[in-house]
Amino acid sequence: MNMQQVEAGAGRRVQVPLGERAYEIVIEPGALRNAGALIARRLPKARVAIITDATVAGFHLGSLHAALDETGIGHETITLPAGEKTKSFAHLIDVVDAVLAARLERGDAIVALGGGVIGDLAGFAAGIVRRGMHFIQVPTSLLAQVDSSVGGKTGINSPHGKNLVGVFHQPSLVIADTAVLDTLSPREFRAGYAEVAKYGLIDKPDFFAWLEKNWQRVFDGGPERVEAIAVSCEAKAEVVVADERESGRRALLNLGHTFGHALEAATEYDGSRLVHGEGVAIGMVLAHEFSNRMNLASADDAARVAAHLRQVGLPTRLSDIPGGLPPAERLLDLMGQDKKVVRGRLTFILTRGIGQSFIADDVPPAEVHAFLKEKLA
Known part of the structure; x- marks a missing residue:
């Protein structure tokens, strides 16, 4: 993979070619100032x-209003x-009623x-109000800029699990201002980096190797941050266009998420204990370690993944989650509520090495249970 060198201050635009529903992702520092012109066009x-939410409003709502x-x-x-509990x-x-009260049209x-959280909830509302309104994403977290704002998956959580209620509803435009990420706490930025x-x-093993060398510059801002976000988008x-509704290849994007979502549910979505990206970080390490247990990948690969994520400050072990976890049986039960379960069969994204992930759609629950017991010990 030939990583591009981007000039300081430069931006990138990524196209999502979905026919009549095609849209553009604008990635650049200061893009929020141009939001009005981009939306009007x-x-x-x-x-x-x-x-928006109360925290983000304090930082960025005035700029969007002005634009x-x-x-x-x-x-x-x-x-x-x-907070995650807003996805309810x-x-x-509340959102649907407010949009209708404002007399917005289709x-x-x-x-x-x-x-x-806001992107998922607002997108779900846009998908159902008047049977579908236009939707524009202005993501203000790294996690949203590289993942949840792109691809049209929207939804809310249920007591039964995360993102179990929602619709596929593609945005009309994504405006990713890389400068707004400077207002994130270090913890939230790290979580998005996962x-x-x-x-x-x-x-993309070459991209992972590039990140191992350049992660500090991504955190610091500038061209490497723009580049990392653009490559991610x-x-x-590419995956969304090939499999928009997650019937096949798109499931690869869930690497680390089957474990991660179960950990989020086990901590009752308490962001003081675990945020989504941290669950994904631990989940990706577990996916590589489980792949090694199943004789699919080497222990060195799992150790390399853990070492990099630990270097940037992310949790990588179950014991890194404060407050303790339920037993392996309960974690396995929570995995059974995952959207990737098909006819009761557990589907995991496993790997044969760095950048060699694949969909394993009939993983023996007994093996997962034994693995979790070992990790909880």
Whole structure:
């Protein structure tokens, strides 16, 4: 893989070619200042409802309002509490009612200004209000910029598990301002980085090696950050175009997520204990270690993945999660609620080495149970 060198201050644009539903991902520092012009060009004369959370609003809502006012785009704002627990039926109803009360029409747009939680919730609302409104993603976390804002998966959580209620609803535009990431806490940035590393571990070993050398520059900002986000978005777009509704290859994007989602559910989505990207980091290490246990990949590969994620400050072991975990039986039960389960069969993304992930659709539950018991010991 020939990693491009991007000039400081330069941006990238990634196309998601889905026919009539094709859209563009704009990746550049300061893109939020141009949001009005970008939206007006994509959706002339549309009014918008901005969905955001209280934390993000404090940092970025004023900039988005100014950009919309500059281009004469009418807007309403709905501000929700921050945190994973906002992805609920109760808050979905709040958003739907507010959008209808604002008399937005089908040709208008819902704009998600926030991280993955806001993007998932706002996208679900956009997919069901008036049987489908336009949807614009303005992701403000690294995790959202490289993963959840691209591809059209939307939804909310249920007591039975994460993201079990939702629709596929592609955005009309994604505006990824790489400079807004400087307002993230170090922990949130690291959590998003887990999803960046994931793309290398799926099928881009050269990208993973590039990240091992350049991760500090990605954290510091500048051209390496733009490049890492662009490569991640290109990888996601390529998979989405090949398998939009996750019936086959798109499942590869869930590397680390079967373990990770079970860990999030086990901690009751308590962000003080575990956030999504941290669950994915531990999950990716577990996926490589389990692959080694199944004689698919070497122990060296698992150790290399763990070493890199640990170097950037991510948790890599079950014991890194504060507060303890339920027994292996309960974790296995939570995996059974995963959306990737087909007719009761556990589906995992396993690997034959760095960048050699594949879909294993009939993993023996007894093997997973024994593995988890060992890791919990």
